[in-house]
């Protein structure tokens with residue numbers, strides 16, 4: 502079929518489009534992978550295409566000329582996309598269609614608005630609230646270069662057989678004709694985090710031991726306040742029966758920042774919350790604020806992380822064993838961006854809930870480069886519970902009743918956050 506030349510091929514595609522593309526959602530067979538969303542984004546010259554999937558899939562990517570198309574073949578998957586128009590006219594993408602191509606093979610066809618090259622194609626394993634993601638980065642190329650590439654995959658397409666459901670190592674990218682050199686296997690696989698039935702929330706009481714943090718107007722230490730607040734949050738979150746909570750420290754002990762981050766990852770955190778209390782010269786200032794990592798700091802962090810030898814460990818949860826170092830860097834960047842978006846989503850829920858019951862700062866959501874927020878694959882926020890330099894705030898934080906109110910707001914925010922996650926996976 503694929504050797505029949507462009508005209509017949511186009512005709513066939515058009516037919517396939519008519520037959521398969523408008524068929525609407527169908528119930529998924531047991532164990533069948535479901536595509537839950539389909540996203541397109543642009544960044545400088547790159548157009549990124551992402552499929553959200555409930556399971557691991559094999560895939561192949563190739564290009565077709567006249568018109569310019571990028572084709573992704575998957576095993577037969579079920580489609581349960583959110584009810585909204587498909588992305589179109591974004592970056593290099595003109596429009597797209599998808600559906601069953603032939604028994605055992607589902608296909609996505611991206612119609613491009615010009616010659617495009619597949620820069621990267623890879624599968625991300627679940628991290629944070631995200632399930633599997635198939636990511637395609639497309640960049641502009643010349644017509645000559647496009648035609649040179651487009652000619653080759655035809656032979657591959659002609660011999661296309663249903664893609665086996667079980668993945669083979671090294672398979673899966675458009676550019677892995679020569680398998681990339683294997684990276685060291687991550688020592689901490691993502692097994693514990695997926696085996697956990699209740700979402701794990703890691704709460705990190707700031708400071709401790711030889712590091713007391715700031716001192717309040719009345720002489721109490723930040724390290725004691727943060728631990729008291731964290732304990733109350735743990736108690737209330739676990740009382741719901743819906744979460745497991747791990748504290749980075751249970752007592753008055755010093756922890757390095759990187760140990761805090763590592764504890765979060767080791768526990769398989771789906772959410773990481775660091776607790777601190779402010780102090781400034783102006784004693785009138787009071788209120789809570791929530792910090793997430795800034796884009797700028799994230800980029801630098803991603804860069805630094807990528808250079809580290811043990812990066813596979815650092816981003817446990819992302820399987821880099823089949824990826825080239827270059828792809829690995831992109832993965833770190835992507836994971837961090839995605840967990841950053843999740844962090845921001847949680848931060849705004851948290852502020853909304855806190856605002857009901859407590860006083861929050863006017864600029865309640867801030868972005869900063871806190872080291873403790875830099876686990877690239879765990880959505881993380883830092884909560885400043887108030888100003889110890891302010892008498893009212895100090896008094897409030899010393900009272901168990903106020904801490905309980907604070908914790909109740911956190912429970913509602915966490916509930917709201919995971920409700921959305923579950924909703925997304927149920928669809």
Ligand SMILES: [Zn+2]
Nearest residue numbers: 707714777778
């Ligand atoms: Zn602090």
